[in-house]
Amino acid sequence: MSDASGDAGGTDATDDADGTGTEDGTTTGPVRNTGYDEWLDAVADGEGYALTCPNGHASLPPRRVCPDCGAADLSETTLPAAGTVETFTVVHVGTPAFADETPYVTAIADFGPVRLTGLVRGIDPEAEADAEERAGPGTGAPETGAPETGAAAEEQGDPEPRIGDPVEASVERRPNGDRTLVFDPVEVDPIEE
Numbered sequence: 001m002s003d004a005s006g007d008a009g010g011t012d013a014t015d016d017a018d019g020t021g022t023e024d025g026t027t028t029g030p031v032r033n034t035g036y037d038e039w040l041d042a043v044a045d046g047e048g049y050a051l052t053c054p055n056g057h058a059s060l061p062p063r064r065v066c067p068d069c070g071a072a073d074l075s076e077t078t079l080p081a082a083g084t085v086e087t088f089t090v091v092h093v094g095t096p097a098f099a100d101e102t103p104y105v106t107a108i109a110d111f112g113p114v115r116l117t118g119l120v121r122g123i124d125p126e127a128e129a130d131a132e133e134r135a136g137p138g139t140g141a142p143e144t145g146a147p148e149t150g151a152a153a154e155e156q157g158d159p160e161p162r163i164g165d166p167v168e169a170s171v172e173r174r175p176n177g178d179r180t181l182v183f184d185p186v187e188v189d190p191i192e193e
Contacts, residue, residue: 034062035062035063036061036062039060039061039062040181043169043170043171043181044171044179047078048111049077049079050079050111050113050114051066051075052077052113053071053074054071055068055069057069057071058077058114059114060114060116077113079112079113080111080112083109083111083112083168083183084164084165084166085108085109085120085161085162085164085165085183086107086109086115086163087108088105088106088107088108088120088161088163089105089107090104090105091105097174097178104119105119105123106119106120107161107167109169111169118180118181119181119182120161120182121183121184122184123161123185161183161185165185166185166186166188167183167184167186169183170182170183170184
């Protein structure tokens with residue numbers, strides 16, 4: 001029963017069944033974004049998927065129609081276990097939600113039919129920042145996050161992640177309770193000659 005005064009402070013008997021709000025509409029816990037949160041649940045369980053239309057276009061949930069052709073018949077297509085880094089950047093000035101975590105690395109990775117954007121874990125963003133500073137304008141280094149090759153790479157050191165590196169997608173809970181997509185580098189066995 002709702003308090004007639006409208007005071008919704010704390011959690012009490014007025015909480016709804018799923019614990020996300022009260023009868024008067026105020027929230028007391030995490031609010032679910034239905035399609036997106038279901039997708040994050042699937043990724044967290046190692047069962048990530050894309051929505052694919054009969055014409056072969058793929059997109060990420062939530063979607064009711066294909067953004068490319070408008071088809072409404074979408075089916076789930078399982079994403080591969082690992083993707084490859086397409087590009088990345090070191091973020092030095094983050095949004096307020098990430099301000100305490102700067103610098104951090106964010107990347108776009110190709111996971112078959114779709115590309116995912118996430119935070120990269122398992123690397124040292126400070127090392128990335130140092131590599132970016134050494135590869136600044138006028139050094140002949142690409143400014144796209146692509147690694148140097150040859151002597152320049154030896155002088156600069158290989159930044160991680162590198163374009164083409166394999167990563168796995170997972171989900172991480174943030175200090176504020178929100179969840180975010182993260183990439184973990186995949187260890188690749190060296191090819192034996």
